[in-house]
Each structure stands twice: as structure tokens, then as C-alpha cells.
Amino acid sequence: MDLRHLQTFKVIAEAGSFVQAAERLQYAQSTLTLQIQQLEAELGIELFDRRRRKIQLTAAGHTLLIHTQHILNQVEQMQQDLSDLAAGESGSLRVGMIEPIARLYLIDVMHAFRERYPRIRLTIEILSTIRTHEQLTANQIDLGISTPPPANVGLIFEPILTETxxxxxxxxxxxxxxxxxxxxxxxxxxxxxxxxxxxxxxxxxxxxxxxxxxxxxxxxxxxxxxxxxxxxxxxxxxxxxxxxxxxxxxxxxxxxxxxxxxHMPLGLITREVPLTQSKAVQAFSSLFKQAAADA
DNA sequence: CCCTCGACATTGTCAACCTT
DNA sequence: AAGGTTGACAATGTCGAGGG
Structure with a gap:
């Protein structure tokens, strides 16, 4: 079943006319006829009563219209969710960091992040340095904040402050x-x-x-x-x-x-090949760098 | 007002070939 | 060997003209 056929069906049902629906959809009227015929053939039942001058939905047509409205709403919501995800406006972000850094900066950063990205589910894990590196490598967190990881483990380190x-x-x-x-x-x-x-x-x-x-x-x-x-x-x-x-x-x-x-650097650690949520990672990283610079 | 038909455009599929 | 690209062909979508 083609989503466009359902869209066409919905517009015809709302307009009560193939001609008016074709104008709205910018299709030729014959295209609508074909699409509805295909839909009726696929479902094995007539959706419009075309015997009178003005077309009317059949009982099957009424039932399909209810489902179609639900399906198209779901599709629209899905597109919006995916669009938000791509823009880093929704989804989830998992951050692992060592305890001292969390104590100093985390509350301020969480506050700012929550205000700016209320639809992103943020998970913070307080980890040891080694666990931070391990969980990043295993894709169990998206961003780590600790001392530098060992070389050649597929992690990138960006220093934000130096510790003694x-x-x-x-x-x-x-x-x-x-x-x-x-x-x-x-x-x-x-x-x-x-x-x-x-x-x-x-x-x-x-x-x-x-x-x-x-x-x-x-x-x-x-x-x-x-x-x-x-x-x-x-x-x-x-x-x-x-x-x-x-x-x-x-x-x-x-x-x-x-x-x-x-002089031991502390900083942000990400995977060389980011898997998901790179924009959310960038947003959190940026807030954390700002917090460290302001301190 | 809706349906049918023929022409044309677009999209999808598959095999052959190329690159890494 | 696996994955990507290209070209030929088939399937599908769209349109306008004309008919019921």
C-alpha cells in the first residue's frame, strides 16, 4: 500500500470531489482515479459511491478514512521526531565522567543543557577513568570527560583544563x-x-x-x-x-x-567515528567547555 | 463529473563492471 | 571478496484528450 494513495484518498474524502482534490494535490484528475482504483483493487472493496453526481464515502471508505488519518498523523510525527533527532533537538545523550569534574561543573552544565535541550534525555554516569574509556569504546556512552585515553583505541581527546x-x-x-x-x-x-x-x-x-x-x-x-x-x-x-x-x-x-x-590534561573524549547524536554531543561539549572557562 | 486510453517521464531492478 | 557505479530494461506514475 502506497502512502501517497492514502494521502490522495484522504484529500478526496475531505473535498468530496476528485476534481477539487486534484486541484489541491496538483495532480491530473485521472491520476486520482487511477490511485483510488488501485487502492480499491488492493483492498478488494469500493471506497466511494460514484453513482450520484456528488461522490460519497462507502462504509468501507469511512472506516479507511479513520485509519488513514491515524496513519498519516503517525507518519508526520515520525518525520518530526527524526528531523529533531538529526538536528540534535531530541533523543538521548549518555555522558560518563570522573567524580571531581562532575562535582565542580556538572550541576551548572546540566541546568544549562536542560534549559536549551529539554527534549533530549540526558544520562550521566560517574565513572573511573578506565571505565570512561571502556564504555566509550563499547558505545555504552556517547561522551566521556576524564584524563586522556590510551593511543590507538579509536578515541579522540580534546583538553579543556590542566590538573596538578x-x-x-x-x-x-x-x-x-x-x-x-x-x-x-x-x-x-x-x-x-x-x-x-x-x-x-x-x-x-x-x-x-x-x-x-x-x-x-x-x-x-x-x-x-x-x-x-x-x-x-x-x-x-x-x-x-x-x-x-x-x-x-x-x-x-x-x-x-x-x-x-x-600537569595532567583533563578533557572531552569522543569516538573517532561518532555513531549517533553527534549534535547533542557537540552541544553538551560546548556547554562543558564554557563552564570550565568561566570557573 | 468521472473513467479510459495512449504517450511520456520517473523510478526501481538487475547484471556487468570497477574500485578498494 | 565486498561494496559501489553504471547502463539497459521493466514497472509505475503522470498527463492531456476524449467519451459516457
């Missing part, structure tokens, strides 16, 4: 009394670090190795918030991104490690 590591100590820790803290001072400490293999963690390990120092990791913890609480409770000391220390627990202090001068 700092040391989080309990307030009463002996290192707190020192004028300057060095990496060598941490060798005897119970060091709390994020899980491996995260780019941040790898860079810290390399800094220790470069100075010929042993890196004695006390505990690996997947959540920076739990690490901070562990420091507060005196479990150990932690090296973490400065961005993660804007809100620290009571009785903890942030100190700079003199010979730990790392």
Missing part, C-alpha cells in the same frame, strides 16, 4: 609541620591512590620511578571521596588531583609536593 596533583594529609600529621614536602618523604607513608591503570596514577608512579624511589601503595580505592574520608580518619595520606580538593573533610589539609610537578 596535591597531597591530602590529616591535620595533625607530622609532615604538616615541614616547610616543604618531597616525594621521598612519602615512601614511608601509607599512600592511598586511585585504582590502576589510570593515567593520573601512572604519571605518579613514573614520578617516583624517575627519582629511583619505591612507591609503597597502602590501599587502592576507586572513589576519591572515600580516599578523602580515609585520610580524615588517619588511614594514610593521599595524592589526588587538585580539582578534587576544593571540598575536603574537616581535619584534613592540602599541601604541595615540591618535586611532583605533573
Amino acid at each position: 596533583p596535591v597531597l591530602l594529609l590529616p591535620k595533625n600529621h607530622s609532615l604538616q609541620q615541614q616547610d616543604e614536602i618531597l616525594l621521598s618523604d612519602l615512601c614511608a607513608e601509607c599512600l592511598l591512590l586511585t585504582e590502576s591503570p589510570c593515567a593520573y596514577r601512572t604519571a605518579i608512579e613514573q614520578a617516583f620511578m624517575a627519582r629511583g624511589l619505591p612507591l609503597a601503595i597502602g590501599i587502592e580505592i576507586g572513589s576519591l571521596e572515600i580516599i578523602k574520608q580515609a585520610v580524615q580518619q588517619g588511614v594514610g595520606v593521599a595524592i589526588m588531583p587538585k580539582i578534587a580538593t576544593y571540598h575536603i573533610p574537616d581535619d584534613t589539609v592540602v599541601r604541595h609536593v615540591k618535586d611532583l610537578n605533573l
Whole structure:
């Protein structure tokens, strides 16, 4: 069944005349006759009573008209939905990001995004760096925000800010009394670090190795918030991104490690070959870059 | 006012060929 | 070998003229 035949049928039914319908549709009248004949042949029943001067719908015609109006409305809605999807005005967007970035910028970005794109269903996942990269590669999220992914995994990294590591100590820790803290001072400490293999963690390990120092990791913890609480409770000391220390627990202090001068980029990660929703991804990325620039 | 017919235009299908 | 392009042919759509 041809959609155009249904469209023609609907216009004839509304106009009550083949001639007037042909004028509306910009077809020759004979075209309408043929289309209706084909429709009637296909359905095996007459749709118009043509015996009188003015045509009238048969009972079958009335029934088909109800269904036709429903079908054409559905088609119109489908076209509108697909058009919105293509323009990035509807659909869904899945974003994965690491915890510190989410804490700093996410609320503002979500607010702005919701205001500008109310018809896009936004899903935010707070992930570790490695999970962010994995889920992007597996097409489980559309956009990631974290440290750079490994090379040659089909991901593109766009830096938006640079992060430096700092040391989080309990307030009463002996290192707190020192004028300057060095990496060598941490060798005897119970060091709390994020899980491996995260780019941040790898860079810290390399800094220790470069100075010929042993890196004695006390505990690996997947959540920076739990690490901070562990420091507060005196479990150990932690090296973490400065961005993660804007809100620290009571009785903890942030100190700079003199010979730990790392500059780790944080940024937007997308697939080299975007699958869907590239416009929504662009919109969210743009808002996030703006939020980072304003901070 | 609607239907039929013949001519022409457009669209779809398929096989052969080309490119990667 | 898979996928894309091209050309020939068939099917379908459209039109105008003319008839019932």
C-alpha cells in the first residue's frame, strides 16, 4: 500500500470531489482515479459511491478514512521526531565522567543543557577513568570527560583544563609541620591512590620511578571521596588531583609536593567515528567547555 | 463529473563492471 | 571478496484528450 494513495484518498474524502482534490494535490484528475482504483483493487472493496453526481464515502471508505488519518498523523510525527533527532533537538545523550569534574561543573552544565535541550534525555554516569574509556569504546556512552585515553583505541581527546596533583594529609600529621614536602618523604607513608591503570596514577608512579624511589601503595580505592574520608580518619595520606580538593573533610589539609610537578590534561573524549547524536554531543561539549572557562 | 486510453517521464531492478 | 557505479530494461506514475 502506497502512502501517497492514502494521502490522495484522504484529500478526496475531505473535498468530496476528485476534481477539487486534484486541484489541491496538483495532480491530473485521472491520476486520482487511477490511485483510488488501485487502492480499491488492493483492498478488494469500493471506497466511494460514484453513482450520484456528488461522490460519497462507502462504509468501507469511512472506516479507511479513520485509519488513514491515524496513519498519516503517525507518519508526520515520525518525520518530526527524526528531523529533531538529526538536528540534535531530541533523543538521548549518555555522558560518563570522573567524580571531581562532575562535582565542580556538572550541576551548572546540566541546568544549562536542560534549559536549551529539554527534549533530549540526558544520562550521566560517574565513572573511573578506565571505565570512561571502556564504555566509550563499547558505545555504552556517547561522551566521556576524564584524563586522556590510551593511543590507538579509536578515541579522540580534546583538553579543556590542566590538573596538578596535591597531597591530602590529616591535620595533625607530622609532615604538616615541614616547610616543604618531597616525594621521598612519602615512601614511608601509607599512600592511598586511585585504582590502576589510570593515567593520573601512572604519571605518579613514573614520578617516583624517575627519582629511583619505591612507591609503597597502602590501599587502592576507586572513589576519591572515600580516599578523602580515609585520610580524615588517619588511614594514610593521599595524592589526588587538585580539582578534587576544593571540598575536603574537616581535619584534613592540602599541601604541595615540591618535586611532583605533573600537569595532567583533563578533557572531552569522543569516538573517532561518532555513531549517533553527534549534535547533542557537540552541544553538551560546548556547554562543558564554557563552564570550565568561566570557573 | 468521472473513467479510459495512449504517450511520456520517473523510478526501481538487475547484471556487468570497477574500485578498494 | 565486498561494496559501489553504471547502463539497459521493466514497472509505475503522470498527463492531456476524449467519451459516457
